Amino acid sequence: MVDISNDDIGEINRLKLWEMMLKLRLVEKKAYDLFLQNLIKGTSHLALGQEAIAGAFGVALQEGDYTFCTYRGHAHTLARGSSIEGVLGELMGRQCGLMKGKGGSMHLTDVDKGVMGSYAIIGAHLTIANGTALASKYNKTKEVSVCFFGDGTTNIGAFHEALNMAKIWDLPIVFVCENNLYMEYTAISDVTAVEHPAADRASAYSLEKIIVDGNDADEMFRTAQAAIQKAREGNGPSLIEAKTYRHSGHSRADPGKYRPDEEVKDWLENKDPITNYRKRLLDYNIDEKVISDIENKIKQEVEEATEISKSSPIPDTKEIFTDVWADGGYEWHN
Amino acid sequence: MAQLTYRESVSLAIAQAMRKDPKVFFIGEDVGAAGGVFKATVGLLEEFGKDRVMDAPISEQAILGAAMGAAMTGLRPIAEIMFSDFLAVCWDIVANQIAKTRYMSDGQITIPLVIRTANGGGSKFGAQHSQSLENWSMMIPGLKVVAPSSPADVLGLMNTAVNDPDPVIFYEHKSLYASKQELDNTDLSIPFGQANILHEGSDITIIGLALMAQRSKKAAEILKEKHDINAKVLDLRTLVPLDLQTIKKSINETGFAMTVEENPRLCGWGAEISSLITEHCFSNLKGPVTRITTPHVPLPSADILEDNTIPSVDLIVNEVIKKIKGE
Numbered sequence: 120m121v122d123i124s125n126d127d128i129g130e131i132n133r134l135k136l137w138e139m140m141l142k143l144r145l146v147e148k149k150a151y152d153l154f155l156q157n158l159i160k161g162t163s164h165l166a167l168g169q170e171a172i173a174g175a176f177g178v179a180l181q182e183g184d185y186t187f188c189t190y191r192g193h194a195h196t197l198a199r200g201s202s203i204e205g206v207l208g209e210l211m212g213r214q215c216g217l218m219k220g221k222g223g224s225m226h227l228t229d230v231d232k233g234v235m236g237s238y239a240i241i242g243a244h245l246t247i248a249n250g251t252a253l254a255s256k257y258n259k260t261k262e263v264s265v266c267f268f269g270d271g272t273t274n275i276g277a278f279h280e281a282l283n284m285a286k287i288w289d290l291p292i293v294f295v296c297e298n299n300l301y302m303e304y305t306a307i308s309d310v311t312a313v314e315h316p317a318a319d320r321a322s323a324y325s326l327e328k329i330i331v332d333g334n335d336a337d338e339m340f341r342t343a344q345a346a347i348q349k350a351r352e353g354n355g356p357s358l359i360e361a362k363t364y365r366h367s368g369h370s371r372a373d374p375g376k377y378r379p380d381e382e383v384k385d386w387l388e389n390k391d392p393i394t395n396y397r398k399r400l401l402d403y404n405i406d407e408k409v410i411s412d413i414e415n416k417i418k419q420e421v422e423e424a425t426e427i428s429k430s431s432p433i434p435d436t437k438e439i440f441t442d443v444w445a446d447g448g449y450e451w452h453n
Numbered sequence: 454m455a456q457l458t459y460r461e462s463v464s465l466a467i468a469q470a471m472r473k474d475p476k477v478f479f480i481g482e483d484v485g486a487a488g489g490v491f492k493a494t495v496g497l498l499e500e501f502g503k504d505r506v507m508d509a510p511i512s513e514q515a516i517l518g519a520a521m522g523a524a525m526t527g528l529r530p531i532a533e534i535m536f537s538d539f540l541a542v543c544w545d546i547v548a549n550q551i552a553k554t555r556y557m558s559d560g561q562i563t564i565p566l567v568i569r570t571a572n573g574g575g576s577k578f579g580a581q582h583s584q585s586l587e588n589w590s591m592m593i594p595g596l597k598v599v600a601p602s603s604p605a606d607v608l609g610l611m612n613t614a615v616n617d618p619d620p621v622i623f624y625e626h627k628s629l630y631a632s633k634q635e636l637d638n639t640d641l642s643i644p645f646g647q648a649n650i651l652h653e654g655s656d657i658t659i660i661g662l663a664l665m666a667q668r669s670k671k672a673a674e675i676l677k678e679k680h681d682i683n684a685k686v687l688d689l690r691t692l693v694p695l696d697l698q699t700i701k702k703s704i705n706e707t708g709f710a711m712t713v714e715e716n717p718r719l720c721g722w723g724a725e726i727s728s729l730i731t732e733h734c735f736s737n738l739k740g741p742v743t744r745i746t747t748p749h750v751p752l753p754s755a756d757i758l759e760d761n762t763i764p765s766v767d768l769i770v771n772e773v774i775k776k777i778k779g780e
Contacts, residue, residue, distance in 0.1 A: 185526075218559035228558040235525060236558060240549050246515045247550060250522015257478065257504065257528060264522075277545075280515035287510065442560035443594050445618035451594075452695040452729075453646050 123403050128337055130405060132178060134413065136336045137400060139174040140393050141417045143194040146203055149421050150193060150210055154371060158429065159210045163224045164191035168334075168366035171392035172297050173198040175339035176265055179347055185235050185264040187248040190225035192237035195267055199232040203424035208431050215431035219438055242277030244268070245294065249281055252290035252350075263350040264292045271302030273316040282324040282358065289355035293346040296360045297333060303369045304377050317360040326358045333361025334392040337399070364390065454637055460630040462604035463493040463569070465639055466611035467531055471501055474529060477615055480507040480516055481533025490535055491571055491630055513543035517568065521551050524566040529615055537572040537586045537624060544589075551620045552595035567614045567621045572600070573664055573715055574763050575628030580751035583627075583759070585715035587662065588722045590622045591692045597645060598692040600624040600663040604634040606690060609643030617645070626663040646694035654683030657709035657773055660700065660726055662689050665713040665764060672769035680770070682777055692722050700726065701733050708739035709776060713764055718749040743776055745769060 147167050153159045166173065173188075177198025180186070188195035193206055201217060209216030210224050217229050225239040235251060238244035248266035255262045272278050273296060285292050296317035300307060313319035318328045331342045339361060346357035364386040368375035375383070400410050443449035457465065471477045479497060481489075485508040488495035498506040509516045513534060520532035534540055540547060547568070554562050574583035590596045597619055601607045607625070614621040651666060652673035661669040666688035673684040685703055689696065704710050710730050712723030727742040745764045753759055 218557060218561070221559045222557040226557045228554075228561050230558070230561040235522075236554060236562065238550070240545050243514070243518065243545055243550050246518020246546065247522040247525075248518075249515065250519040250524070251526055252522070253519050254523040254526040254528050257523070258526075277514045277518070280510075280512035281518065283510060284512060284515040284519060288507075438559075442556050445555070445560075445563050445565075447560065449594065451693050452697040 126403065128340060130403070132340065133400060133403065133405065134409070135178045136174055136340060137396060137410065138413050138417065139177050139198060140170040140336060140396060141414060142203070142420070143170040143174055143197055144393055145417055145421045146197055146206065147193060149425055150207065151367070153207065153211065153425070160212065161223055162370050162372065163210065164370045165367050166191050166194040166365065168386065168391065169297055169299060169363045170194055171336040171339045171396070172295065172333045172361050172363060173267065175336055175343045176295065179340060179343040180233070180263070180265065183233060183262050185233050185248070185251040185262055186267070187235050187244040187264070188237050188267045189244070189269060190237060190239040191269065192227050193224070196227040196229060196234050196237065199229065199234050201227070201229040201232050201234060203421060204427040204431070205229065207424060208428040211428050212433065213428055213431035214434050215428060220434045221438060221442070241272050242268070242275035245272070245281035246277050246284070248292055249285050249290055252285065252292040253288065255291050256288070261351055262291070263347050265295060265347070266292065267295045267297060269302070270296060270298040270300070270307040270316045272296070273320060274311060282320070282326065285356040286324045286326060289353070291350035291353065292356045293343070293350055294356065294358045296358070297363055298360055299363050299365045301369070301378065304373065315360055317358055321358045324358070326356065329357065329359045331359060331361050333363035334390050334395070336392055336396050454635055455639070456633055456635050457604045457639070458630065459604045459607055459625070459632045460491060460493045462607040463611070463625060464495055464497055466608045467494065467497060468500060469640060470531070470612065470615040471505060474615070476527065477529045477531065478505040478507065479531045479533070480509055480520055482509055482511055482516070482535050484508060484533050489533070491627065493625065493630060494533070513539050514546050517543045517546040517551065520566050520568070521546065521564055524564045525562050529565050531567045531569060531615065534568060534570040536582050537570040538581050538584050540570065540586060540589065547590070547596070547622070548593050552593045555619070556595060563618055564620050565618045567611070567623055569623040569625060571627050572624040573626040573628060574752050574759060575664065577754050577756060577759055579754035583752045587624055587692055588716055588720060591722055591725070592720070595620065596693065597621040598624070599645065599690065600626070600692070601690065602626070602629065602663050602666040602688050603632070605636055605641060606643060606649070608639055609641035610645070610690060612642045613645055624663065628664050629667065632667070643690070645691045646696050647690065648696040648699040649688040649690055650685065651688050652684060652686035654685040655707055656683045656777055657711060658685045658687060658703040658707045659711045659713060659769065659773070660687045660689060660723070661713040662692070662722070663715070665715050668764065668766050669713050669769055671766045672773065675766065675770050676773055680774060682773060684773060697729060697733070700730065704730050704734040705737045708737055710738070711743040711745065711773065711776065713769055714744065714746045715763055716746060718744070718746045721746050740776065743772060745772055
C-alpha cells in the first residue's frame with residue numbers, strides 16, 4: 120500500500136498524468152490500426168509502453184517551453200497539446216496534418232505548442248535543442264528546452280558534443296534518454312562500454328547521474344519537475360536516463376523477435392505504466408468512475424479525431440513547391 | 454576613402470551587422486580571443502563581449518546545431534566553420550537539418566543563419582584544408598550559397614546574408630584574405646542572385662566565382678592587351694540564387710561560354726551552368742561550353758603540384774585563345 124498521507128503530487132496532477140498517458144496510448148494504438156488498414160503509409164515508430172516519460176514531461180512543462188523529440192515522437196508531440204487529428208492527419212498524409220503531409224510520421228512539428236520538431240537522424244537534435252536553450256539564455260528569458268532521445272543515441276558523437284556544450288555554457292536544458300534496452304534490433308548492452316548508456320556518461324560532463332523508472336509516472340513526474348526547475352532557475356543542464364520498454368518492434372517493419380519472450384511478457388504484464396498507474400490511482404482513493412470517465416472521454420476524442428483525419432482532403436500537389444524558402448517558394452534562379 | 458583587405462572586411466561586416474541588430478551573435482572555434490585562425494574576426498570579442506562572440510569547443514555539430522536552434526527562435530547567428538573541409542564532419546546538421554527543416558515543417562520553422570567558412574586552395578595545406586566546396590551545398594534544396602571575390606562583396610553580401618531569412622553558406626576564399634580594395638563606404642548591401650561584371654567584352658563570356666573570378670579578370674586583361682580578345686567576365690557571387698538572366702544575356706551576345714571552377718571536375722557548379730546555357734542559349738552558341746576545373750584529383754600539397762592543379766591565369770588565357778581561334 121502507498122502512503123497517501125504525504126502526497127507531493129496530488130490528485131489534480133495524477134489525473135492529468137492518467138489522461139495524458141491514456142491519450143498517448145490510445146492514439147498510438149489507433150495509428151497501428153490505421154497502418155493495418157493501409158490508411159497510413161511509410162514507416163512509423165510507436166512509443167507504446169513508454170508513455171510515462173513523454174506524459175510526465177507534458178504535464179510538468181509550461182507553455183512556451185521547447186521540446187525536441189525523435190522519429191518516435193507521436194507521443195511527445197501529443198504530450199505538448201498538439202491535436203490528435205494534427206498527428207493522425209500527418210501520418211495519413213492529409214491536409215489536416217500538422218505539416219500538411221510534408222514531414223510525415225518522423226518529423227512532427229508544432230511550433231505553436233513548443234514542439235520544435237521530431238528528428239530522424241540520431242543525435243542531431245541534441246545539438247539543436249542546445250540552440251533554443253542558448254537563445255533563452257541570450258535573451259534572458261525563462262523557457263526550458265527538453266530533448267528526448269533513445270539509448271542508441273548515447274553512442275553517437277553528437278550526443279557527446281551536445282552534453283559538453285550544454286554544460287560549459289550552463290544551458291537551461293534537460294536531456295532525457297529513454298532507455299528501452301534495444302537500440303534498434305540490437306541490445307544496447309551488447310554495443311555499449313558502460314552499463315547505463317546515458318547515466319554512466321554523465322560524470323564525463325560534470326553532470327549528476329540520474330536513473331529513473333521511466334514506467335512509473337509519479338517518479339518520472341518528480342524527476343522531470345526537478346530538472347525543469349533547475350534549468351529554469353539558471354542552474355544548468357540535466358541528463359536523465361529513464362528505463363523503459365517498447366511494447367512493439369522498432370518500427371512498422373519490425374516484429375521485435377530478437378527479444379526473449381519472457382522479457383517481453385514481464386514488461387507487458389508487470390511493468391506496463393498505464394496498468395500500474397490505474398492501480399495506483401485506486402490506491403490513492405480516486406473514484407473508479409473518475410478514472411473510467413477519463414478513459415471514455417479519451418476514447419471518444421480519438422475516434423472523433425480519426426474520423427476528422429479520414430475525411431480531411433489529401434494535399435494539393437502545389438504543396439510540393441512551397442516553403443523551401445522563407446518567401447514561400449522554391450525558385451533557385453531568376 | 455579607406456583601404457580594406459578582404460580579411461578586414463569580414464570582421465567589419467560582422468561588426469556592422471552586430472551593431473545594427475542585437476539578435477546577431479557570432480560563434481565558432483578560436484574566433485574570439487584568438488581572432489580566428491585567419492585573423493578575419495580580430496576585435497569582435499573586444500567590442501561585443503563573450504555573450505555575443507562565443508569561443509566554442511572543437512564540436513562542429515554542436516556549433517551548427519546550437520546556431521540552428523537559436524535561429525529557430527528568431528536570433529540571427531553567424532557560425533564559423535574554420536575550414537570548409539570541416540563541413541564534412543557536421544554535414545548532417547547542414548544538409549539534413551538546417552536545409553530541410555523549413556520545408557518539412559511546412560514553413561513553421563524559419564532558420565535565418567549564416568555559416569561562414571574559409572574555402573579554397575593556394576595555401577599548400579593539402580587535400581583536407583584546401584577544397585572548394587560550393588557545389589556540395591549548391592545541390593541541396595534549402596541552402597543559399599555565397600562566395601565573394603572582393604572586400605566590397607564581402608561587406609555587401611554579408612549584410613544581405615545576415616538579413617536573409619534563409620540559411621546561407623558564405624564561402625570566403627583563403628587566397629583572397631590579403632587582397633585589398635579602396636572603399637568610399639563600407640555600409641554596403643548587394644542583393645543575392647546578381648552577378649557582377651568584372652570585365653567587359655564581346656568575344657566570349659567567362660563565368661567564375663571567388664578566386665577564379667579574379668583570375669578570370671586578370672586573364673581578360675591579358676587577352677585584351679596581348680591577344681586582342683575581348684572577354685566578358687561574370688562573377689556569379691551567389692550560386693543559389695543564381696543570376697541566370699545575366700548569364701543568358703551575356704552568352705546571347707558573345708556566343709562563347711567558359712566556366713572556371715576551382716573544384717574537381719565531376720558535378721562541379723559549372724556543369725549546371727553549362728547545362729543551363731545549352732538549354733537556354735543553344736541557338737546563339739558558336740561552340741560548345743568549355744569547363745575549366747581542377748583535374749578530378751584531391752588537391753596535392755607541394756608548391757608545384759598545387760599550382761598546377763588549380764586553374765591559373767595562364768591556363769584561362771590559353772583556353773580562351775584555343776576556343777576563339779578554334780584550335
